[in-house]
Amino acid sequence: MIDIQNISFGYRTQNELFQDLSLQLGAGHIHGLLGKNGAGKTTLLKLISGALFPYHGFISTFGYTPSKRNPLMLQDIYFLPEEIYLPDLTIQGFVKVYAPFYPRFDYQEFDSLSQEFEIPLKTQKLHTLSHGQKKKIQIAFSLATNTRLLIMDEPTNGLDIPAKSQFRRIVANSFQEDRCVIISTHQVRDLHSLIDHITVLDEHNIIMSHGVDEITKRLLFKWLDVTETPKNALYSEESLKGIAAVFENTQQIDSKLDIEIMFNALFANKEKFKELFSK
């Protein structure tokens, strides 16, 4: 669905953010895009959607070149940015004006998502709503558009605790096999049990892009008692719950992926991970 081949990009020509970056993202997955602050997550999402143009290389978003901003491509993409913008309209007015741009927009789905998110009355002006409420409206609208590509940049920022679990449930429920969802976030715990493919950005490039199944096939995640010593662990960290450790999964034991521990383990052992995943 998304094919990125050897792209280079930087906000200043002397200081390139991406050099020769390549990445493929397929449909039927919820992709998590992770990386430290300033790694270029938002920039990569903007390149995929056509808001920015690469210097070199090419990007194909379901066959279209995003920089051309073809309306047939745009009607199949919804970009939910971190800093949302909503015009001075009522919720009803917003839907009335913007829904016709998306041929597969489902009005009933928007209504049911609005109810689930406890969005206030439709006649209320968008400007009078809180940041969290605005975000909920944008999330509900983005899911109701039924676009093939849904890009969410830090979608859980500004959501309260119940809304975060609602968000996970709603995204998982409205997921379809022909759809590709890319979620970029710092708050990896918010995406727990939601994403099934992880891409990690670091120092101008992709250092990991694998499915959750593939990761748990190669890595074993274990919680040890504080008295235990994590022998042969690739990475371990102590917390109040005990010691979280990551091992090489030599015996193909099933374990549950802890994204945060995996992320920290990856940054502590980049070379080892590279070797492990290239086998």
Place this chain on the structure above:
Amino acid sequence: MNHIFSFHRIKQLSIRYLAEHARRDLIFMCALFFTFAFLPRLVGSSDAFYAILLSIIVYIGGMRFTARIFHEIHRPTSGMHFLHIPASRLEKFTLYGVITLVCFPVICLLLFYAGTFFGNLIAPLIPSFFNYEVIDISSLLPWEQLGKLFSQYLIGHAVFFLGSFIFKTHPTTKTIVTFLGFAFAIAIIQMIIGRLFFADLDVVSISISSGKLFGLLDNLINSRILVYINYLLYGIVLLFFWLVSYLKWKEKQI
């Protein structure tokens, strides 16, 4: 062709524009209507004042409106929102071009006639405040004057439309300053060229005043052709500004 230009999407974009700007535009239109109806009568001006007032509003209002039409693309949040609206670059450019180039002056003109007509009805009722003479609307703006007004607006619009893409903040002021800067630079260059190549400027001006130079031109091309050349140059300048505007818009990144 559907992916480049579709009237359905233009219609949707127009609905979006009206929904988001209706309140502001209605307030502006009401203010304009009452200005045309009562201001000339309040200051007790002659018929010529009506035409001057319309020109001022079309030029100043139109330039400011045009320079700010694309302001949303310069802010990261609204820019991202606008770029991702499923319509082609040409459709967005065309719609905003038509709104500023056609809709604005036409609405001003309609409000001018409607306001003046309304003034004719109301002013006699309160003669202590207003000049209550009935204004002959048909004679206020002769076709020739109207054509001149709009042809001048066309050039001004093209300049400020380009300014709306180039300047992220204060586009009106910055476009005016840049325009004056260019005019000043051209004048300086002309002066330097004059000094360098036509050192004896008096001789040149004498030869022009004696009609030698124009006499020579007149022999080569008649005045009708000069008019056509003038139109052609006018068209080229307009096309140049629109083309550069479109290229700036096409390359816009957020």
